[in-house]
Amino acid sequence: MKKIIITNAISIKAKERHSGLKDFEIEGMDTKDDFYNAMQVSDGYHTIDDLYEHRIRLFIALCQYFIQGKASYDSRNVWRSWLHSDGSRYDGWFIMGIGSEAGNQITYHLPAKYWDEVSKFTEERERSPEYDGHTANDVLERLKNIYV
Numbered sequence: 001m002k003k004i005i006i007t008n009a010i011s012i013k014a015k016e017r018h019s020g021l022k023d024f025e026i027e028g029m030d031t032k033d034d035f036y037n038a039m040q041v042s043d044g045y046h047t048i049d050d051l052y053e054h055r056i057r058l059f060i061a062l063c064q065y066f067i068q069g070k071a072s073y074d075s076r077n078v079w080r081s082w083l084h085s086d087g088s089r090y091d092g093w094f095i096m097g098i099g100s101e102a103g104n105q106i107t108y109h110l111p112a113k114y115w116d117e118v119s120k121f122t123e124e125r126e127r128s129p130e131y132d133g134h135t136a137n138d139v140l141e142r143l144k145n146i147y148v
Contacts, residue, residue, distance in 0.1 A: 059108050067121045081128040100129035106142050
């Protein structure tokens with residue numbers, strides 16, 4: 001995709017930085033919520049909301065495949081928790097993961113509205129396993145090692 005479409009923007013000004021890249025200022029927005037509610041960022045086909053909903057649904061489906069024995073990876077352990085291993089949390093979000101050992105964790109934060117839906121097939125934990133430091137790129141690599 002070579003374009004990003006921002007709809008409902010009140011006023012967008014580009015400020016050129018020394019590197020030639022541009023920052024964008026959006027005027028008329030008081031809070032992040034105003035920004036989020038007033039605008040939808042899109043590639044012309046999908047909004048960010050659409051893409052997040054797809055990611056959530058695909059991850060839930062993948063976790064169900066694990067539980068049913070239809071997918072294979074280093075671990076069949078599928079869990080969920082409101083708390084990180086250190087006891088912290090993001091309000092309105094929980095963590096769901098595949099694998100708990102360092103080096104094989106695949107985790108995402110999911111909105112609270114999915115908690116009951118995934119309770120049918122996940123192990124609830126008081127705290128999530130100790131975070132192994134995986135990055136978004138690590139998760140992509142780990143996802144490549146899954147086969148169905």
